[in-house]
Amino acid sequence: MVFQSFNLLPRMTLQENVELPLRLAEVDRHERESRVAEALERVGLGARGQHRPSELSGGEQQRGALARALVNRPTILFADEPTGNLDSVNGEQILLLLREVQNSLGMTILMVTHERPLAEKFANRIAVLSDGRLVSDGARP
Amino acid sequence: MKTRDLSELAVRNLREAVLRNSLTTLGVAVGVASLVAMVSLGVGLQTLASQRLTRSGLFDAVFVTSQRNFPGARRPQSVDATPKKEVRILDEDTRAQLAKLANVTEVYPQVRFVTEVRFAGKNPTTSVLGLPDSSKSSGAFEGITGAYFSSPTADEAILQIEFAKELADQPATLIGKDLVLRYAERAALSKNAAGDSSLLDGLMGGASPGISIVPREKTLRIVGIIESDPSAGIGGFGGGRVFLPFETAERLHVAQPGDLQTFLNGDATKPSYTALTVRVRSPKDVPQVEAAIKQLGFSTFSLLDATKGLQVVFRVFDLFLGLFGSLALTVASLGIINTLVMAILERRREIGILKALGATDRDVRSLFFAEAGAMGLFGGFFGVALGWLIGQALNWGTAIYLHRQDLPGVKISYVPWWLALFAIGVAIVVSLVAGLYPAARAARLNPVEALRYE
Numbered sequence A: 001m002v003f004q005s006f007n008l009l010p011r012m013t014l015q016e017n018v019e020l021p022l023r024l025a026e027v028d029r030h031e032r033e034s035r036v037a038e039a040l041e042r043v044g045l046g047a048r049g050q051h052r053p054s055e056l057s058g059g060e061q062q063r064g065a066l067a068r069a070l071v072n073r074p075t076i077l078f079a080d081e082p083t084g085n086l087d088s089v090n091g092e093q094i095l096l097l098l099r100e101v102q103n104s105l106g107m108t109i110l111m112v113t114h115e116r117p118l119a120e121k122f123a124n125r126i127a128v129l130s131d132g133r134l135v136s137d138g139a140r141p
Numbered sequence B: 001m002k003t004r005d006l007s008e009l010a011v012r013n014l015r016e017a018v019l020r021n022s023l024t025t026l027g028v029a030v031g032v033a034s035l036v037a038m039v040s041l042g043v044g045l046q047t048l049a050s051q052r053l054t055r056s057g058l059f060d061a062v063f064v065t066s067q068r069n070f071p072g073a074r075r076p077q078s079v080d081a082t083p084k085k086e087v088r089i090l091d092e093d094t095r096a097q098l099a100k101l102a103n104v105t106e107v108y109p110q111v112r113f114v115t116e117v118r119f120a121g122k123n124p125t126t127s128v129l130g131l132p133d134s135s136k137s138s139g140a141f142e143g144i145t146g147a148y149f150s151s152p153t154a155d156e157a158i159l160q161i162e163f164a165k166e167l168a169d170q171p172a173t174l175i176g177k178d179l180v181l182r183y184a185e186r187a188a189l190s191k192n193a194a195g196d197s198s199l200l201d202g203l204m205g206g207a208s209p210g211i212s213i214v215p216r217e218k219t220l221r222i223v224g225i226i227e228s229d230p231s232a233g234i235g236g237f238g239g240g241r242v243f244l245p246f247e248t249a250e251r252l253h254v255a256q257p258g259d260l261q262t263f264l265n266g267d268a269t270k271p272s273y274t275a276l277t278v279r280v281r282s283p284k285d286v287p288q289v290e291a292a293i294k295q296l297g298f299s300t301f302s303l304l305d306a307t308k309g310l311q312v313v314f315r316v317f318d319l320f321l322g323l324f325g326s327l328a329l330t331v332a333s334l335g336i337i338n339t340l341v342m343a344i345l346e347r348r349r350e351i352g353i354l355k356a357l358g359a360t361d362r363d364v365r366s367l368f369f370a371e372a373g374a375m376g377l378f379g380g381f382f383g384v385a386l387g388w389l390i391g392q393a394l395n396w397g398t399a400i401y402l403h404r405q406d407l408p409g410v411k412i413s414y415v416p417w418w419l420a421l422f423a424i425g426v427a428i429v430v431s432l433v434a435g436l437y438p439a440a441r442a443a444r445l446n447p448v449e450a451l452r453y454e
Helices: A014-024 A029-042 A058-070 A088-105 A115-122 B003-016 B019-057 B093-099 B159-167 B191-197 B202-204 B247-251 B256-266 B283-295 B308-346 B348-358 B361-404 B416-443 B445-451
Strands: A076-081 A107-114 A124-128 A133-139 B061-065 B104-109 B112-118 B126-130 B156-160 B180-187 B213-225 B244-245 B275-280 B299-301
Touching: A014 A029, A014 A058, A029 A058, A058 A088, A076 A088, A088 A107, A088 A115, A088 A133, A107 B275, A115 B308, B003 B019, B003 B361, B019 B308, B019 B361, B019 B416, B061 B283, B093 B275, B126 B247, B191 B256, B244 B247, B275 B283, B283 B299, B308 B348, B308 B361, B308 B416, B348 B361, B361 B416
Parallel strands: A076 A107, B126 B244, B156 B213
Antiparallel strands: A124 A133, B061 B275, B061 B299, B104 B275, B112 B126, B112 B180, B156 B244, B180 B213
8 A cells, every 4th residue: 555645654763664564464573674674675765764754755755655565565556646745756756666666576556646647657557537437448558 | 463563562652652641651550559548558557456456465365265164264164065075174285286276376374373472571462474475576565664574484573553553652663673472382292202291192092193282482573564454355364463474474383273173183294274375366367266276175265256346347447448449540540541542533543554554453452452551550550659658658647746746656557568469450450441442442443534534
C-alpha cells in the first residue's frame, strides 16, 4: 500500500516505519535488519534511516512509504494517488521509481491518479473512471 | 506479533505521550496508595490493639487443667466428666507435648504461692508469682522503675507498687536492697530416708518414697518496681505482689496445695502441675489450639471463648478499610479506561495504518492491553511507595501528637510485604480489566474508515 498522504508513523524513525510490516509478519530479528536496509537502499534513502518522517521532505517520505510497502516483497502493490501531495518533479521521480521497482521485482502495480499525463506516460494499461462509472479501459503499447 | 516486539511497541507508545500517560499512571498510583495507606493503617492499628491485648495476657493464653478435680482448683469442673477415659495428669511429658502443638509459643506452669516476706523489720504475707521470660517482651514492663531481671535464673525480685508502698514510703529507694522470702519447700525423700520422717510413709506401706516439707529462706535483690500487673489474667491467675524470674521460682520447689493429692495418687517422683498456661502466637490461634488440647484429654479455658466479639470487630475493621481502599482504586481504574479510550480517538489513524500493514485485530488488542498493563505495573510500584510515605507521615504525626501528650509513641501504620505485593497485583489486574473495553474497541476499528479520517 502506498498512500496519498504517506501515512508514516510520526513517532518512529524511517527505519522503524519500514520494519513495522516485518514485525507484524513475525519475521526474524536479524533478517529484518538486512531487509530494511535493502528496501531503503532501493528507494535511495539508505542514509536517512534514523530520521523521523517530520525531518524528511515530501518526496523522501513517499519514497520511505514505498520502501515500507516493498519490504514484505508483495506481488501486487496498491498506490492511492502517490503523487497527490508532491510537486511535479518529485511526483515524476516516484513514478520512475515505481516503474524501476516493477521492472526489477516483477510485481503488479495498481495506481489511482488524477493526473492523466503522468498515467499516459507510465502505465501499461489505463482504465478511466468518471463519477463512479468505467469510461474506457485499454491496454497501451 | 511476538511478545518482545509487542512490549517494545507498547513501551514506545507510552514514552511518546509522556504527559498523558504519566498522569494516568499517577492516577493509578494514587488509587493504590490510598488502598495501601488504608490497609496499612488497619494492619498497624490491629497490631497495636493485639499487642496491647497480648500484654494483658488475656487473649493469647489457654489455661489447661487436668480433668481431675483438685482440692484447690478455682473453677469447679463439671461433675459428669466422663470417667471411662483415663484421667491424664499434667506432668513434664504433657508440658513437652503441648509445647509441640502448632502455633504454641510457650507452655509454663503457674508458680504462685502465698508466703511471708521479711524486709526491714516488717513481715507481711503476700502472693509471689514466677514470671516466664516471655513476659519481658510482651511490653508489660514499659513503665518499670529500675530494671527487668538480669537473667531467667537470677535471685532477683520485682515488686508491685502497692506492695512496695507497704514496705517503704519512697518505693524507689527499695531498688538494690535485699528482701527475704520465707517459704515451705517440698522435697522428695529418697527411699532410705523415707522411713524416718514421713508421716505419710505408713499410709503408703513403704512402697513409695515420701515427701517432706521443709521451711526455707531465700534472699532476693529488688531490681524493679512496676505499676501495672504483668500477669493479670483469668480467675485470679494474676494478682501477684512479688515477682520472681520463672526458673528461680520453680527451683524453690514451694509446697503446693496439689502436692498431697498427687502424692496420694501414688506418683510422687514425677512432679505434676495443677495447671499449665499455654501461650499461642496470636489470639486468632486460640480456638484451634484449645480444640487440639481438648482432644488430648484436658480441660481448657480461655477468655477468648467468651469474647468472640473481639474477632468480629477485627474482621469488620479490616473489611471496612479494604472497602475504602478499593473505592479509591475504582476511581483510578476509571481513569485508565478514560485515558485508553482517549488514546484510541487520538490514534485512530495509527491503528488504521497498523491494520493496513498487516496487523491483526489480535495484535491491536494486545498492544492496547500491554499498554494498560504497563501503566498498572508502574502505577502499582509508585502507589506502594506513595502509600508507604503516607503511612510514615501518619506515624510521624501521631508520634508528635503523643509526645505532646507525654505518651509513648506508637506505630499506627505498617506496610507488610504481602500488602505491597498484593497492591501491585491489584493495580495490574485492575488496569488490565480497565483496558479490556478500549482494547476491544481499538481492535474493532475499520482500517478503511480510520484512514479516510484525515
